[in-house]
Amino acid sequence: MSAELKILKQGAEAKLYICNYLGKPTLIKERFKKNYRHPDLDTSITKERIKNEARSIVRCKTAGVKTPALYLVDFERRRIYMEHFEHSITVKDFIINLKSTTNQGDMNTLDVYADLIGGTVRKMHENNIIHGDLTTSNMLLIEKDPSNIAENTKWLNHSNIELVIIDFGLSFIDTSVEDKGVDLYVLERALISTHNDYPNLFSRIFEAYKSYSKKNIKEIISKYEDVRARGRKRTMVG
Amino acid sequence: MVTNTEPYTCNLDPDTKTRLEVYLYKDVKNVENIRQNIINGSWKCSVIKPSLIVNMFQVAVAANRAVLAEKSQTMITKTVYSELLYNLSLTKNISQSLSKFGIEKDDSILVCFLIDGNNDVSQEILKEIDGEQCPISSLNSFTNMKDVKSTYKLNNLKSEVCLLDIIVSKMVTKSFVNH
Ligand SMILES: Nc1ncnc2c1ncn2[C@@H]1O[C@H](COP(=O)(O)OP(=O)(O)O)[C@@H](O)[C@H]1O
Ligand SMILES: [Mg+2]
Numbered sequence: 070m071s072a073e074l075k076i077l078k079q080g081a082e083a084k085l086y087i088c089n090y091l092g093k094p095t096l097i098k099e100r101f102k103k104n105y106r107h108p109d110l111d112t113s114i115t116k117e118r119i120k121n122e123a124r125s126i127v128r129c130k131t132a133g134v135k136t137p138a139l140y141l142v143d144f145e146r147r148r149i150y151m152e153h154f155e156h157s158i159t160v161k162d163f164i165i166n167l168k169s170t171t172n173q174g175d176m177n178t179l180d181v182y183a184d185l186i187g188g189t190v191r192k193m194h195e196n197n198i199i200h201g202d203l204t205t206s207n208m209l210l211i212e213k214d215p216s217n218i219a220e221n222t223k224w225l226n227h228s229n230i231e232l233v234i235i236d237f238g239l240s241f242i243d244t245s246v247e248d249k250g251v252d253l254y255v256l257e258r259a260l261i262s263t264h265n266d267y268p269n270l271f272s273r274i275f276e277a278y279k280s281y282s283k284k285n286i287k288e289i290i291s292k293y294e295d296v297r298a299r300g301r302k303r304t305m306v307g
Numbered sequence: 308m309v310t311n312t313e314p315y316t317c318n319l320d321p322d323t324k325t326r327l328e329v330y331l332y333k334d335v336k337n338v339e340n341i342r343q344n345i346i347n348g349s350w351k352c353s354v355i356k357p358s359l360i361v362n363m364f365q366v367a368v369a370a371n372r373a374v375l376a377e378k379s380q381t382m383i384t385k386t387v388y389s390e391l392l393y394n395l396s397l398t399k400n401i402s403q404s405l406s407k408f409g410i411e412k413d414d415s416i417l418v419c420f421l422i423d424g425n426n427d428v429s430q431e432i433l434k435e436i437d438g439e440q441c442p443i444s445s446l447n448s449f450t451n452m453k454d455v456k457s458t459y460k461l462n463n464l465k466s467e468v469c470l471l472d473i474i475v476s477k478m479v480t481k482s483f484v485n486h
Contacts, residue, residue, distance in 0.1 A: 090320075091317055091318075091319070091364065091367045091368065091371060092317055092318075092364070092367070093364070120483045123479075123480050123483075123484070124480065124483070124484050126476065127473075127476045127477060127480050127484060127486075130468055130472065130473045130476060131464070131473070132465075133464075133465030133468060135468070138469075138471075138472035138473075138475055138476050139475065139476040139479050139480065140368060140371075140475065140479065141320075141368070141371060141372065141375075141479055142479050142480060143375070145379055152472070
């Protein structure tokens with residue numbers, strides 16, 4: 070029995086482990102106890118967060134947005150057991166690795182992914198799934214059919230690449246237009262701070278978001294612009 | 308009759324030290340007798356319809372939750388064997404779950420054992436089954452996709468998504484998501 074857990078990452082809210090579970094490569098997300106909270110409150114907050122995360126992951130699947138499969142939700146051990154994409158790269162790392170090339174073909178690939186991201190975020194929003202933490206670290210690229218292409222070029226082969234959305238820890242289900250605007254604004258801020266060398270990335274994503282579906286789009290754009298104006302003001306005031 | 312009929316096996320959560328073993332049979336002649344042995348609790352195993360199973364992993368996920376619930380004394384049903392069936396379904400209605408995934412008049416069956424340490428009763432039970440054992444690799448010829456789709460509410464799905472992924476993800480969230 071391969072019982073040993075390998076720690077992958079220790080974040081602010083959770084520890085991530087990888088292991089083989091039920092015969093599958095598995096990632097375990099374990100939320101820590103917060104000692105500054107009353108234990109009962111801590112347990113109930115953790116339980117709610119776990120439920121939210123799992124609920125959004127399943128809802129995405131029904132909506133046709135690829136997310137990790139869930140193998141076990143364990144409130145006692147404060148864990149979600151999910152599919153581990155062993156052969157994947159975060160969109161963040163993909164973009165950072167692009168720096169070394171200035172090849173036009175590679176830039177077209179980035180545009181393809183920007184369009185994919187825009188359409189995918191729109192699909193989530195049409196199903197009232199608000200991600201809450203849209204960053205390029207929370208998006209993975211995986212191959213549809215595993216290939217033997219070398220690591221540095223395989224992620225450029227966009228016709229064989231799928232986008233996976235992860236980390237639904239701050240997600241929730243809501244029909245309001247406001248929350249969608251905020252979600253987009255969070256993404257814009259994240260892109261500015263992580264990928265300031267690609268200043269047009271957000272607008273490309275946003276265009277794809279808009280053209281994916283027309284439903285409510287005027288209201289969402291206007292909410293997004295309100296949120297953005299308020300955000301501006303806040304940063305100017307400091 | 309002994310052919311290439313290795314069972315499906317899967318080690319369940321390491322804290323439970325339990326292994327799942329599943330055997331597939333067709334043309335079973337004594338289904339009613341088997342059903343009685345399950346209902347009266349004399350057979351320590353779960354017997355399920357193969358028609359609603361797309362992949363053995365689906366059974367492993369349900370069995371895993373069953374043995375964990377037994378360990379933490381949070382089972383919804385009376386035995387770990389009925390808990391396995393309950394975990395396969397999306398409804399919280401126990402009798403509906405058991406009748407949906409359990410056997411009725413079906414003459415094809417999956418027999419699932421939960422083996423921890425030295426209480427392996429599988430061989431004693433299997434020799435009572437009057438049917439033809441089939442390789443696990445033939446499972447898909449028993450799967451009824453139409454029934455699977457209606458049971459797991461997959462009719463309006465986008466074709467790209469993997470059915471097994473969504474089935475297990477729905478199964479493990481049924482206690483707090485209305486599917
Ligand atoms: N299912 C997964 N498969 C592969 N890698 C993953 C998976 N989930 C998370 N990761 C990796 O771990 C990182 C952190 O995971 P995440 O769920 O975003 O937790 P955190 O709350 O720490 O941000 C991701 O950016 C990604 O690199
Ligand atoms: Mg993250």
